[in-house]
Amino acid sequence: MKLPVSFEGKMKNYLKDQWEEYLESYGKPGYYGMRSNPLKIGKEDFIKQMPYELKQVPWCEQGFYYDGISQQPAKHPYYHAGLYYIQEPSAMLPASLLPVEPGDKVLDLCAAPGGKSTQIAGKLQGKGLLVSNDISISRAKALVKNLEMAGVTNAVVTSDKPEKLSRVFPEFFDKILVDAPCSGEGMFRKNPLMVKDYEERGVAYYAPLQKEIVGQAIEMLKPGGILVYSTCTFSPEENEGLVDWVLERYPELSVEDGISFPGRDGGHPEWLELSREEIRKAYRMWPHRIQGEGHFAVILKKNGDREAQKPVKVSSKVVLTQEADQFLKAFGLDDFRGYYLELDHKLYLVPEEMPEIKGVRVVRSGLYLGLMKKNRFEPSQALAMALSMDHPGCIDLSIEDERVVKYLKCETIMLDGPDGYVLIGVEGYPLGWGKLKNGMLKNKYAPAWRLM
Numbered sequence: 071m072k073l074p075v076s077f078e079g080k081m082k083n084y085l086k087d088q089w090e091e092y093l094e095s096y097g098k099p100g101y102y103g104m105r106s107n108p109l110k111i112g113k114e115d116f117i118k119q120m121p122y123e124l125k126q127v128p129w130c131e132q133g134f135y136y137d138g139i140s141q142q143p144a145k146h147p148y149y150h151a152g153l154y155y156i157q158e159p160s161a162m163l164p165a166s167l168l169p170v171e172p173g174d175k176v177l178d179l180c181a182a183p184g185g186k187s188t189q190i191a192g193k194l195q196g197k198g199l200l201v202s203n204d205i206s207i208s209r210a211k212a213l214v215k216n217l218e219m220a221g222v223t224n225a226v227v228t229s230d231k232p233e234k235l236s237r238v239f240p241e242f243f244d245k246i247l248v249d250a251p252c253s254g255e256g257m258f259r260k261n262p263l264m265v266k267d268y269e270e271r272g273v274a275y276y277a278p279l280q281k282e283i284v285g286q287a288i289e290m291l292k293p294g295g296i297l298v299y300s301t302c303t304f305s306p307e308e309n310e311g312l313v314d315w316v317l318e319r320y321p322e323l324s325v326e327d328g329i330s331f332p333g334r335d336g337g338h339p340e341w342l343e344l345s346r347e348e349i350r351k352a353y354r355m356w357p358h359r360i361q362g363e364g365h366f367a368v369i370l371k372k373n374g375d376r377e378a379q380k381p382v383k384v385s386s387k388v389v390l391t392q393e394a395d396q397f398l399k400a401f402g403l404d405d406f407r408g409y410y411l412e413l414d415h416k417l418y419l420v421p422e423e424m425p426e427i428k429g430v431r432v433v434r435s436g437l438y439l440g441l442m443k444k445n446r447f448e449p450s451q452a453l454a455m456a457l458s459m460d461h462p463g464c465i466d467l468s469i470e471d472e473r474v475v476k477y478l479k480c481e482t483i484m485l486d487g488p489d490g491y492v493l494i495g496v497e498g499y500p501l502g503w504g505k506l507k508n509g510m511l512k513n514k515y516a517p518a519w520r521l522m
């Protein structure tokens with residue numbers, strides 16, 4: 071492929087004797103990755119159950135390579151059951167570096183389409199709070215779908231400017247991930263269209279934007295908290311230069327080290343004639359040194375031990391209808407934590423750590439439970455994906471059963487069971503709802519999720 075002339079010149083200067091090996095990587099096929107979902111399945115069971123030959127991604131415990139030429143995992147029922155997320159392997163690094171613990175309050179500031187958010191949610195294990203934000207409302211909708219498919223119960227999705235969020239969440243979050251918009255040099259092989267964007271915008275456009283975003287993220291990080299900054303570009307102005315700017319402007323922050331793996335490169339302050347040696351603790355991934363496209367990441371800690379801002383406790387004023395109450399109890403919603411919120415007959419379960427916020431554009435207020443109307447309750451696709459299959463009213467099908475694919479294609483199928491709503495699953499993992507009557511299932515699978 072034809073690379074930008076300016077890009078080639080600086081990369082030759084940076085890589086020196088590695089330049090030819092790096093250039094040869096553009097003529098090699100890329101790598102395909104999937105990440106198992108610990109909210110649904112354990113790692114060992116995942117390896118046994120998947121019909122694919124998998125190889126471990128060194129920097130991600132739940133990450134695996136697969137053969138993307140002969141295999142189509144996005145069409146498999148297990149994908150629709152949320153057992154895994156398809157993700158470029160090097161993109162698994164940033165969330166792997168963020169030391170999330172169950173109960174943390176976490177912000178994914180530039181979250182769409184949701185790969186890193188679902189990875190963070192897996193670490194939270196349904197405890198604590200995840201706020202996933204993307205400034206693009208259309209991209210935020212894709213983010214909602216991926217969180218729902220993964221069965222995430224404790225996420226709130228927003229679509230607003232970081233500046234506005236920083237006023238609402240001052241020193242609130244324990245952990246923050248900023249996978250910043252960038253010039254995308256690490257994506258040239260995977261997506262040649264990035265070359266055009268690079269030539270039109272380039273480093274000069276993105277570097278100031280990244281400083282603005284990171285500065286606002288730091289305002290939302292509590293003392294003692296951890297922030298991971300990452301990009302999919304090789305440009306030192308957007309990477310080492312950003313880190314140097316942070317350390318100069320925010321002396322309370324320091325660079326931390328993290329996991330090690332074969333092929334890891336560190337930061338290169340000498341490329342910009344910077345004097346801070348701690349920048350070398352950063353992570354650089356190159357396509358000629360690892361099996362992936364490339365990434366930059368750095369772990370930043372905000373020194374201090376002041377406790378995070380106490381959330382404003384919100385008491386639910388929603389009174390459930392008898393139908394909603396009976397339905398939710400029957401499927402074990404008592405096991406979930408949070409408070410109810412009703413908006414235009416749509417019922418949500420909001421994470422209890424979520425404070426009351428005003429003036430922020432909220433795309434999804436928590437786990438969407440369903441429509442609550444007089445004399446009826448219509449459960450949502452999101453609720454189906456968040457439940458387990460160990461309650462009455464669940465019908466579990468074998469992976470070999472042809473009705474699984476028919477169900478995912480939104481077709482009517484025949485089933486034995488009691489009349490009324492039933493939760494359809496495959497091999498013990500939920501797929502969605504249906505309404506049985508006289509052995510015929512009226513398909514309630516989300517049309518936008520239909521298997522094509």
